[in-house]
Amino acid sequence: QAHLVESGGGLVQAGGSLRLSCAASGRTFSSYGMGWFRQAPGKEREFVAAISRTSSKYYADSVKGRFTISRDNAKNAVYLQMNSLKPEDTALYYCAAETTALVPGRDDRYDYWGQGTQVTVSS
Secondary structure, three states, X not given: OOOEEEEOOEEXXXXXXXXXXXXXOOOOHHHOEEEEEEEOOOOOOEEEEEEXXXXXXXXXXXXXXXXXXXXXXXXXXXXXXXXXXXXXHOEEEEEEEEOOOOOOOOHHHOOEEOOOEEEXXXX
């Protein structure tokens, strides 16, 4: 069982940066694949980024070159550094963990989800 808590969201101007954090409970964090997803009002939840147990990284085309995912197994945490933010990045951002086999963009393959943290980018 894993409990995930996101933080770091907020209001930022276009072109600005935010760093999201996801703190995970449990003693097996290093064995989880971790992902970030987002959902804007009236839209489907979409994949943002993922990092495997061995720190392979995957990104949605819309955030490549602007967002960076990382993990710190000693702190049971995963991060999402978001630079050059755009108004279209506005969404509720979720952290998720999978315990079997990482399929980065498949939200149905993740076993645990946080409650989300709101990111709002003003133009």
